[in-house]
Amino acid sequence: MYDPTVARLTYRALLGRRRAAILFVLPVLLVAIAVAVRAFAGADDGVASGVLGGFAIATMVPLIGVIAGTGAIGPEIDDGSIVYLLAKPVRRPTIIFTKLIVAVAVTMLFSALPTFVAGLILNGNGGQIAVAYTIAALVASIAYSALFLLLGTVSRHAVVFGLVYALVWEALFGSLVPGARTLSVQQWSLSVAEKVAGEGQVTSDVGLPLATALLIGVTVVATWYAGQKLRALKLAGEE
Amino acid sequence: MSTETGTATGSDTSRIHNIGYRSYDGVRLGRAYARRSLYSQSLRGSFGLGRSAKSKVLPMLLCGVMCMVALILVAVAMATPTLTKLPIKYTDFAIYLQAVIGLFVASQAPQSVSRDLRFKSVPLYFSRPIERIDYVLAKFAAMASALLILTGLPLVILYVGALLAKFDFGDQTKGFGQGMVSVALLSVLFAGLGLVVAALTPRRGFGVAAVIAVLTITYGAVSTVQAIAWETDSAGAITWLGLFSPITLIDGVQTAFLGASSAFPGGEGPGAAAGVAYLIVVLALVAGSYAVLMRRYRRVGL
Numbered sequence: 001m002y003d004p005t006v007a008r009l010t011y012r013a014l015l016g017r018r019r020a021a022i023l024f025v026l027p028v029l030l031v032a033i034a035v036a037v038r039a040f041a042g043a044d045d046g047v048a049s050g051v052l053g054g055f056a057i058a059t060m061v062p063l064i065g066v067i068a069g070t071g072a073i074g075p076e077i078d079d080g081s082i083v084y085l086l087a088k089p090v091r092r093p094t095i096i097f098t099k100l101i102v103a104v105a106v107t108m109l110f111s112a113l114p115t116f117v118a119g120l121i122l123n124g125n126g127g128q129i130a131v132a133y134t135i136a137a138l139v140a141s142i143a144y145s146a147l148f149l150l151l152g153t154v155s156r157h158a159v160v161f162g163l164v165y166a167l168v169w170e171a172l173f174g175s176l177v178p179g180a181r182t183l184s185v186q187q188w189s190l191s192v193a194e195k196v197a198g199e200g201q202v203t204s205d206v207g208l209p210l211a212t213a214l215l216i217g218v219t220v221v222a223t224w225y226a227g228q229k230l231r232a233l234k235l236a237g238e239e
Numbered sequence: 240m241s242t243e244t245g246t247a248t249g250s251d252t253s254r255i256h257n258i259g260y261r262s263y264d265g266v267r268l269g270r271a272y273a274r275r276s277l278y279s280q281s282l283r284g285s286f287g288l289g290r291s292a293k294s295k296v297l298p299m300l301l302c303g304v305m306c307m308v309a310l311i312l313v314a315v316a317m318a319t320p321t322l323t324k325l326p327i328k329y330t331d332f333a334i335y336l337q338a339v340i341g342l343f344v345a346s347q348a349p350q351s352v353s354r355d356l357r358f359k360s361v362p363l364y365f366s367r368p369i370e371r372i373d374y375v376l377a378k379f380a381a382m383a384s385a386l387l388i389l390t391g392l393p394l395v396i397l398y399v400g401a402l403l404a405k406f407d408f409g410d411q412t413k414g415f416g417q418g419m420v421s422v423a424l425l426s427v428l429f430a431g432l433g434l435v436v437a438a439l440t441p442r443r444g445f446g447v448a449a450v451i452a453v454l455t456i457t458y459g460a461v462s463t464v465q466a467i468a469w470e471t472d473s474a475g476a477i478t479w480l481g482l483f484s485p486i487t488l489i490d491g492v493q494t495a496f497l498g499a500s501s502a503f504p505g506g507e508g509p510g511a512a513a514g515v516a517y518l519i520v521v522l523a524l525v526a527g528s529y530a531v532l533m534r535r536y537r538r539v540g541l
Contacts (some may be wrong), residue, residue, distance in 0.1 A: 022445075022452050033460055041471045051463055059459035067448050074444050159447040160297060160346050167338050167455060 003090055003098045010072050010102040022067060023106070026060050027114030034118035045129060048122035049202065052115060052133040057186060061111045061140050062166035068110070069148025070158040072103040077233070078156060086233070093227035100149055100223055107141035132197035140189035143215050146222040147185065153229040181205040188215045274373040277364070281381030285347045286388075294350070301343045302389055305336060309393035313400030324410065325401050329418025330499035332397070333390050333425055337486045340429065341454040343389055344382075348433030349446030351378055357441040361536070375532045382434055386426035394418045417497040425489045428521055429454070431528030432485060438535050457484035462504075469504035478509045482520055491517035 014020070034051060041047050073096075076082040085095065115137045119130025147165075151158040173180040174187070181187045182205065191204035191211035204211070280289070286302065287295030309332070316325050333340060355361050364374055398415040402408065433450050440446040461484040468476040481487035481503060493499040495514020500506060509517055 022449055026452070026456060029456065029460055033464060037464065037467050040473065040476075041467055047467055047470070050467060054466070055459050055463045059456060063448070063452060063456065067445075070444060070448075075442055078442075078444065157297070157346075159444045160342070163345065163447070163451050164342065167342070167451070172338055 001094055001097050002101065003094055006085065006090065006095055006098040007102050009085075010099050011106075013075065014068060014071050014102065014106050023064060023110045026064060027110055030056055030060055030114050030118050031121065034121040038121055043123040043126065045123055045126055048119060048126070048129050049133075051122060052119055052129065053190070053202070056111070056115045056118060057133060057136055057140065057190065058171060060114075061107070061137050062144060062170065062186070063163075064111045065107050065141065065144025066148050066159060066162040066166060068103045068106040069145045070152040070162055072099040072145075072149055072152065074152040074156075074158050077153070082233070086230075092230040093224075096149065096153075096223060096227040096230055100146055100226075103145040103149055104142050107145050108138055111141055112137035128197050129202070132193040132202050135196055136189040136193035136202075139192050139215060140185055143185045143188065143219050146219040146226075150222040150226040150229070153226045153233070178205065182210075185215075185218070187211070270368045270370070270373065273367050273369045274377050277369065277374065277377040278381050278384075281351055281378055282384050284351065285381065285385035297346050298343065301339050301346075302392070304339055305389060305393045306396060308332075308336060309396040309400075313397060313404070316400060316406075317404050322404075324406055325397055328499060329394055329397060329414045330421050330493045330497055331502070332393060332418065333422050334486065334490055334502050336393075337454075337458070340386070340390060340425070341451060344386065344429050344433040344454065345447045345450040347385060348382060348430070348437040348450055349440070349443045351382060352434055352438045353441055353443045353446045356438070357443070371533065371536050375529065375536060379430060379434060379529065379532065382430035383426045386430055387423060390422035390426060391419060394422065414498075417493070417499070421489060421493040421497050421499070424492060424521060425486075427525050428485055428489065431525045431532075435528045435531045435535075438532060454485060458486050460484070461487050466504050469507075474505065474507050477503055477505070477507045478513050481509065482517065485524075488517055488521050488524075492521060 015023070033055065037047060037051055073082070076085065086092070112134050116130055116134040119133055123129060148158065148162045151162050155161055169180065170184045170186050174184050187204050187206045188211040190202060191206045191208050192215075193202045194204045195208055196202075206214075283289050286298045312326055316322050327335070355364070361374075365371070369377075394415060398411060401411045401415075432453060436449045436453055437446040440449055461480055465477050465480050465487075468474070468480065478491075481491045487503070490499070490502055491509045492514060494501040494503075494508030495511055495517060499508075501508025
């Protein structure tokens with residue numbers, strides 16, 4: 001189910017030259033904010049939770065997920081070089097699974113690690129906040145990667161749709177319509193974090209059993225369906 | 240058409256035939272015409288006109304959302320007899336719907352410049368009588384005009400609706416004028432930033448992500464830090480933090496000069512003195528993005 005060559009190619013596509021710039025800028029920004037806030041406000045659980053929840057989980061993780069998830073397969077389909085990969089005797093679901101592993105690893109590396117570092121800087125893991133949000137970022141990385149990898153195989157405008165989901169659905173509708181929060185990767189991962197953190201530091205609108213079921217369900221179904229899409233991929237011309 | 244004339248000297252086996260090519264002696268439309276064409280094609284392309292049906296969906300949808308929100312606001316204003324003005328200020332509209340504007344820039348700026356770079360059609364443009372400055376100006380102006388249409392159209396709807404509802408003409412006209420100045424500034428600023436980021440990435444997908452990152456991440460970072468500054472009673476810092484993201488820059492300028500109420504935490508917008516700093520930063524960013532674009536196209540694809 002795992003092909004080292006495909007993995008190596010995907011790593012190089014994701015972390016090559018300028019493309020990695022965004023991936024590096026975001027974590028650096030988060031840590032810089034954490035340092036600035038610590039200097040401003042001192043160690044405070046509420047503030048730490050605000051920064052990690054408001055910036056790291058709400059903005060940074062989805063964006064990195066979009067870049068890594070769609071970037072793992074989108075450009076190859078876009079420029080047609082996927083045919084050289086598909087022509088090799090590698091099973092299509094294996095390609096998807098390998099790319100998913102790589103996307104998850106990259107997303108985790110660039111989102112969960114800086115979240116943990118920022119959490120330590122903000123309040124030295126008081127009330128388990130740093131650990132809780134890191135776990136949320138780890139869990140969200142998996143679901144986001146699977147979801148956006150699927151989008152990459154379905155649409156040529158995967159990045160735009162991924163961003164619409166992350167920004168409009170989770171951020172805008174999520175804050176206005178309470179029901180929309182039930183269908184949000186962010187809330188599912190926060191509900192896992194809620195279990196870890198101390199009382200009242202992290203809140204989620206979704207119960208843990210439902211959140212876990214949905215997280216696993218979305219990841220598995222998205223990966224399976226992406227494999228199916230790749231089996232019958234139609235290469236289209238530009239536009 | 241004669242084929243026997245123009246015989247070259249030399250042996251019988253080698254001859255040059257005149258096959259009747261004629262030089263063009265019609266009207267030459269020149270550089271200004273080429274620039275205008277590039278502008279109008281880019282502007283149409285931003286809304287998917289002249290492109291496939293699929294590429295019309297997103298820009299039209301975003302434009303529709305903007306106008307729909309404006310229509311709903313007008314409907315609310317008309318249905319509520321006690322109101323004497325619109326439910327929101329003209330200047331607030333673009334701030335509330337910044338996600339939609341951001342998505343529009345992110346999806347359309349890369350389609351405007353990235354594909355020319357990726358398919359190496361830039362050298363073809365420059366084989367026409369246009370210069371580098373014409374290309375950059377035309378693309379910049381087209382993107383800014385597209386954004387002005389996207390942000391100005393709902394304001395026009397609001398204004399017409401307000402006049403139909405017989406709100407005070409003087410007040411509404413003043414507010415509308417202020418709103419239009421503010422969205423014009425926003426359009427130029429966003430177009431510049433979007434095109435710079437898009438021109439640096441020949442891949443469309445990464446261009447989209449990079450533009451949205453510049454717009455959203457800076458806003459997310461600034462508003463998070465501002466909220467913390469507000470909680471920790473350092474209100475002075477809120478004003479200066481606003482300098483670090485495009486949408487808060489616009490917010491600051493219109494709060495200082497265009498009678499808007501700031502969306503900063505606690506409504507702590509900049510006063511006139513800080514407003515000048517905001518305006519200088521906005522103008523510097525616009526000039527800077529123009530300079531970067533000029534530099535980017537100095538030797539591209541050649």
